Amino acid sequence: KPRSLSGMQPTSDSLHLGNYIGALVEMVKLQETHDAFYFIADLHALTVAPEPEVLRERTRVTAAQFIAGGVDPARSVLFVQSHVHQHTELTWVLSTLTGFGEAGRMTQFKDKTAKGHSANVGLFTYPILMASDILIYDSDVVPVGEDQRQHLELSRDLAARFNQRFGDTLVVPEPHIMKETAKIQDLQEPTAKMSKSAATDAGLINLLEDPKRIAKKIRSAVTDTEREIRFDVENKPGVSNLLSIHSALSGVPVSALETAYEGKGYGDLKKDVADVVVAAITPFRERTLSLMADPAELDRILADGAARAAEVAEATVRRVYDRVGLLPRL
Ligand code: ATP
Ligand code: MG
Numbered sequence: 001k002p003r004s005l006s007g008m009q010p011t012s013d014s015l016h017l018g019n020y021i022g023a024l025v026e027m028v029k030l031q032e033t034h035d036a037f038y039f040i041a042d043l044h045a046l047t048v049a050p051e052p053e054v055l056r057e058r059t060r061v062t063a064a065q066f067i068a069g070g071v072d073p074a075r076s077v078l079f080v081q082s083h084v085h086q087h088t089e090l091t092w093v094l095s096t097l098t099g100f101g102e103a104g105r106m107t108q109f110k111d112k113t114a115k116g117h118s119a120n121v122g123l124f125t126y127p128i129l130m131a132s133d134i135l136i137y138d139s140d141v142v143p144v145g146e147d148q149r150q151h152l153e154l155s156r157d158l159a160a161r162f163n164q165r166f167g168d169t170l171v172v173p174e175p176h177i178m179k180e181t182a183k184i185q186d187l188q189e190p191t192a193k194m195s196k197s198a199a200t201d202a203g204l205i206n207l208l209e210d211p212k213r214i215a216k217k218i219r220s221a222v223t224d225t226e227r228e229i230r231f232d233v234e235n236k237p238g239v240s241n242l243l244s245i246h247s248a249l250s251g252v253p254v255s256a257l258e259t260a261y262e263g264k265g266y267g268d269l270k271k272d273v274a275d276v277v278v279a280a281i282t283p284f285r286e287r288t289l290s291l292m293a294d295p296a297e298l299d300r301i302l303a304d305g306a307a308r309a310a311e312v313a314e315a316t317v318r319r320v321y322d323r324v325g326l327l328p329r330l
Contacts (some may be wrong), residue, residue, distance in 0.1 A: 004034035004176070005139035007041040007081065007130075008066075011048060012196035015065045016207035017277065018184035019196075020284075021104055021248040022145030026178060028070035030143055033199040036076035037137045037309060038066060041126040043081045043088065043185045044129060047122040048112070048197065060298055061288070064209060067301075068287035079305035081133065086313035090132040091125070093320055094158050098128055098166075102157075107150060115197060130157035136313045138171040146183040147193050149175060166323040168320035172315075184245060190237035205277065218242075219267075229269055230260040239266070242273050 006027050008019055015024070027038055040062045045055060059080060071078055081087055103109075106127050113119045127150075134155045135144055142152055152175045159170040185196045186204030198204045204222075205214055223238040231254045235239045245256045246269070263270055291298060322328060 001033070001035045002140035003037065003137055004030040004141045005037045005137050006143050007039040007044075007133055008062055008327040009045045009196070010055060010062040010280075011045050011050070012060060012206070013061065014206040015244060016194055016196060017205040017245065018145060018194035018205065020069065020207060020280075021184055021245065022147075022178070023077075023143055024066070024069045024071075025248070026143035026176060030141065030176070031070075031072060031076050033147050034070075034141065035265045036257075037139070037312075038076055038078050038079045039070050039133070039305075039309070040066075041130075044126060047114070047120060048117050049120075060295055061208075061292060061301055063289035063298055064288045065284075067291055068284050071300045073305060075310045077305050078301065079309045080302050083302065083306035084309045084313050086136060086306065086310065086317045087132050087251050089317050090136050090313075090320060091129045093324060094131050094135070094162075095125060095128045097158055097161055098154075102154070103127065106154065108147070112197070117197075127151045128158075131158045134173050135159050135167055135170045136316045137309075138312075138316065139173045140171060141174050143176040145193075147178060157178075160324075162320075168317055176183065178248075184248075185214055185237060185241040187217055187238075187241070188242045189280055190222055192195075201224040207281055208288060211278040211282060214277055214281065218277065220272050221270060223266050227265065229264065230258055231255075239269070240315070244271055246273050246276055249280045 002291075002315070004027070006023055008015065008023065023163060027036065030036055034294055040059050042059050045058070062265050063078065066078060103124060108126065109124055112123060117123060129168045131154055134152075135158070143151065152173070156172050159172045162170050185197055186194050186203035187205070188200055189299060191236070194204055202217060205217060221242060224236055226236070229239060229243070230236060231240045232242050243254050246252070246257055252260075281327065
């Protein structure tokens, strides 16, 4: 079976609608056809300096949300990144193959430092740790949102470069990004992606939020001064975003929605989007809360996942260490 791999950072008290539509839904689908490795990227989260107690809580809630969204820990390997120390070992080797200028071209670093995060070296080398996360499991496909395309390209380049220099060792992964709907935008600032670290709360839909507040946020979403409901990201980013959200959750293609809303107003669209979102989120929220009620069981699931992940990761690190000329540990 081919392998699928993906992770999310525990950088907020809840995942948001973009994480759900852009990644989690696909991660769950891929379990059917792939050997899936899914993890909580707690080491990545350290790059934005969380409070220790908050990070612990968020790591558990992110794991609970994976399961609530349909990741099945019996079938897929679900684990916490820091529990598999091999990730950081491979990162070092990959960092010695990454050009300084190459790392400097990664736009997420610029985006996050522009948002006020300190420009620490960890934030700069973030994409190399991510390449390690992917390459260490010989991942074939990586379901992520559009915002991660550039990082994935770096992972592919590093795998190819390693293979060229040291012989065939690493699998070059394929991105798996859903088209039209791959990127969910901030409701208040529809030219920026919805983000856990968003500037304002009003544009962000948290999956654990109260349904009434969600409906209110959608009603207040920024649109434009026209009246036509049409998918046009350039000129109508707000309306296009609402159509994307509707389509992703209802399964109705965007073109069919455009036809269905001919002659109707933005208010009608917003009301329907709110209904579709609340219907999708309500059972998800209930499952998450019930999983959070038993943290010991959650920790047990994660420990089991880490043990299974480490077996694969250790084999890769040994192979890589050997190829680059490090003496074997006897
Ligand atoms: P942060 O702001 O802390 O970086 P984030 O919201 O970007 O948080 P991540 O944990 O970095 O979330 O990303 C988890 C997954 O969600 C990735 O696959 C990413 O591509 C996807 N994702 C994040 N934001 C969006 C979005 N707005 N639309 C679609 N997918 C998204
Ligand atoms: Mg992100």
